[in-house]
Amino acid sequence: xxxxxxxxxxxxxxxxxxxxxxxxxxxxxxxxxxxxxxxxxxxxxxxxxxxxxxxxxxxxxxxxxxxxxxxxxxxxxxxxxxxxxxxxxxxxxxxxxxxxxxxxxxxxxxxxxxxxxxxxxxxxxxxxxxxxxxxxxxxxxxxxxxxxxxxxxxxxxxxxxxxxxxxxxxxxxxxxxxxxxxxxxxxxxxxxxxxxxxxxxxxxxxxxxxxxxxxxxxxxxxxxxxxxxxxxxxxxxxxxxxxxxxxxxxxxxxxxxxxxxxxxxxxxxxxxxxxxx
Amino acid sequence: xxxxxxxxxxxxxxxxxxxxxxxxxxxxxxxxxxxxxxxxxxxxxxxxxxxxxxxxxxxxxxxxxxxxxxxxxxxxxxxxxxxxxxxxxxxxxxxxxxxxxxxxxxxxxxxxxxxxxxxxxxxxxxxxxxxxxxxxxxxxxxxxxxxxxxxxxxxxxxxxxxxxxxxxxxxxxxxxxxxxxxxxxxxxxxxxxxxxxxxxxxxxxxxxxxxxxxxxxxxxxxxxxxxxxxxxxxxxxxxxxxxxxxxxxxxxxxxxxxxxxxxxxxxxxxxxxxxxxxxxxxxxxxxxxxxxxxxxxxxxxxxxxxxxxxxxxxxxxxxxxxxxx
Numbered sequence: 001x002x003x004x005x006x007x008x009x010x011x012x013x014x015x016x017x018x019x020x021x022x023x024x025x026x027x028x029x030x031x032x033x034x035x036x037x038x039x040x041x042x043x044x045x046x047x048x049x050x051x052x053x054x055x056x057x058x059x060x061x062x063x064x065x066x067x068x069x070x071x072x073x074x075x076x077x078x079x080x081x082x083x084x085x086x087x088x089x090x091x092x093x094x095x096x097x098x099x100x101x102x103x104x105x106x107x108x109x110x111x112x113x114x115x116x117x118x119x120x121x122x123x124x125x126x127x128x129x130x131x132x133x134x135x136x137x138x139x140x141x142x143x144x145x146x147x148x149x150x151x152x153x154x155x156x157x158x159x160x161x162x163x164x165x166x167x168x169x170x171x172x173x174x175x176x177x178x179x180x181x182x183x184x185x186x187x188x189x190x191x192x193x194x195x196x197x198x199x200x201x202x203x204x205x206x207x208x209x210x211x212x213x214x215x216x217x218x219x220x221x222x223x224x225x226x227x228x229x230x231x232x233x234x235x236x237x238x239x240x241x242x243x244x245x246x247x248x249x250x251x252x253x254x255x256x257x258x259x260x261x262x263x264x265x266x267x268x269x270x271x272x273x274x275x276x277x
Numbered sequence: 278x279x280x281x282x283x284x285x286x287x288x289x290x291x292x293x294x295x296x297x298x299x300x301x302x303x304x305x306x307x308x309x310x311x312x313x314x315x316x317x318x319x320x321x322x323x324x325x326x327x328x329x330x331x332x333x334x335x336x337x338x339x340x341x342x343x344x345x346x347x348x349x350x351x352x353x354x355x356x357x358x359x360x361x362x363x364x365x366x367x368x369x370x371x372x373x374x375x376x377x378x379x380x381x382x383x384x385x386x387x388x389x390x391x392x393x394x395x396x397x398x399x400x401x402x403x404x405x406x407x408x409x410x411x412x413x414x415x416x417x418x419x420x421x422x423x424x425x426x427x428x429x430x431x432x433x434x435x436x437x438x439x440x441x442x443x444x445x446x447x448x449x450x451x452x453x454x455x456x457x458x459x460x461x462x463x464x465x466x467x468x469x470x471x472x473x474x475x476x477x478x479x480x481x482x483x484x485x486x487x488x489x490x491x492x493x494x495x496x497x498x499x500x501x502x503x504x505x506x507x508x509x510x511x512x513x514x515x516x517x518x519x520x521x522x523x524x525x526x527x528x529x530x531x532x533x534x535x536x537x538x539x540x541x542x543x544x545x546x547x548x549x550x551x552x553x554x555x556x557x558x559x560x561x562x563x564x565x566x567x568x569x570x571x572x573x574x575x576x577x578x579x580x581x582x583x584x585x586x587x588x589x590x591x592x593x594x595x596x597x598x599x600x601x602x
């Protein structure tokens with residue numbers, strides 16, 4: 001059993017590496033995850049250089065535009081990779097019969113799906129790092145060492161939650177064709193009301209309430225707070241992190257229920273039916 | 278090493294399970310039934326046995342239940358009733374060690390288009406306990422020079438050969454081939470036949486479904502014809518014809534000025550009036566020919582275009598599957 005656990009881990013590593021490689025070979029994924037956020041960041045930071053906006057996070061006050069916009073657009077890239085990418089990728093893998101092929105080999109489906117999730121999270125995190133690598137010298141964005149651990153944890157937890165939700169949504173849509181509008185209609189409106197493109201300052205109360213219900217707002221709020229100088233201490237937004245974790249748990253529960261990972265050898269019907277359509 | 282420890286470690290399998298002994302059939306199916314939505318009876322009490330090391334071809338018209346049968350044997354579907362044993366396993370339980378010992382080549386299975394041939398073979402065989410080297414597998418299927426080509430750049434025939442490569446990369450002892458050469462050009466087909474024959478020579482058990490009679494004739498040790506969810510005939514490609522009771526067709530041109538009633542042919546002989554082609558089916562062509570030839574020799578009549586032909590597998594197949602159930 002130890003032997004198998006170790007070989008399963010190397011199997012997972014192998015598939016994660018392949019997923020990352022495949023993402024890097026996919027022009028659509030590269031565009032939405034790496035290039036598009038970079039362009040948005042460069043254009044808007046350039047247009048608004050010297051300006052200030054209301055800060056996200058709990059400390060209130062104003063921040064330089066780039067201190068708000070850079071982390072926000074980072075989360076946009078993260079969500080493209082982890083949520084949209086996973087929904088579309090897995091729905092199309094099922095549609096084209098790729099999952100059926102996997103199910104005909106000894107590769108456990110949870111390892112295959114796990115590789116998708118981890119690969120997407122890694123890609124998304126690299127996209128965020130790349131954004132800062134450009135924004136720090138180009139637009140004078142400050143990264144605060146005292147809040148870096150909180151930023152990293154928020155990013156990792158956010159990536160995991162978005163990927164878990166992606167997996168859940170992929171398990172609910174029927175076809176790859178359906179997956180595109182479902183992914184866009186869930187992600188884009190939420191990104192507008194969650195502070196990805198502009199702060200929620202002045203938005204009607206009900207919009208703010210709706211936004212607070214969903215995980216994207218909490219990810220943006222917690223991550224942006226780490227780049228607002230007025231944020232106190234280590235920048236840990238505990239209630240946001242709790243909200244993100246709760247959504248992650250919901251996503252995992254739905255995905256696990258729909259995909260029914262292999263613990264019970266007698267009942268794998270939901271997984272079978274799902275993988276085979 | 279790992280594979281062996283897995284056999285011991287996997288609990289909950291029935292006493293029948295385990296590594297197949299030499300005397301145990303690779304596949305045993307009895308009274309298999311499967312209906313869809315309770316309406317379409319895809320399999321209706323099907324019995325089948327495949328010996329170890331045998332290459333069995335499954336023939337049947339579309340909708341006969343071929344795909345359902347194969348998918349049940351592979352563990353992709355569950356039967357409503359009946360007994361299924363594949364390599365001693367119940368395939369519906371889809372145990373990992375079962376999947377490690379079979380190879381599946383289906384039609385229309387997806388594959389990441391941006392992978393290279395070599396990457397695909399390495400990746401999809403990684404979960405098998407003892408995979409073959411990727412280069413060797415690519416060479417075997419005739420893709421040795423395409424190892425670095427992306428899947429999306431392969432032609433249709435090359436893509437099918439890659440499917441075959443992925444099916445054998447894990448070095449499975451039982452291989453399912455679902456119409457493995459559909460869409461191949463003649464050269465690629467020959468090449469695949471050689472490969473399949475070579476796999477068989479290695480002692481692999483192979484279950485092949487095909488629409489091509491020549492493929493079955495060329496490759497199979499035994500042919501099973503399925504229609505309406507049941508086995509309606511089986512035998513070696515050469516002996517299958519005897520089951521129909523019509524082993525040969527004798528035909529010749531009826532000489533001018535001779536009436537059919539003058540010729541010593543069995544009752545039921547058929548005369549095609551335009552060409553005056555007379556033919557009859559017989560299980561004993563030698564016995565039937567003797568009086569006919571004696572008759573012709575006595576009158577010094579030449580029987581133009583005389584032929585004795587064995588019905589091809591295709592003839593038999595068409596005849597079998599046209600009959601109502």
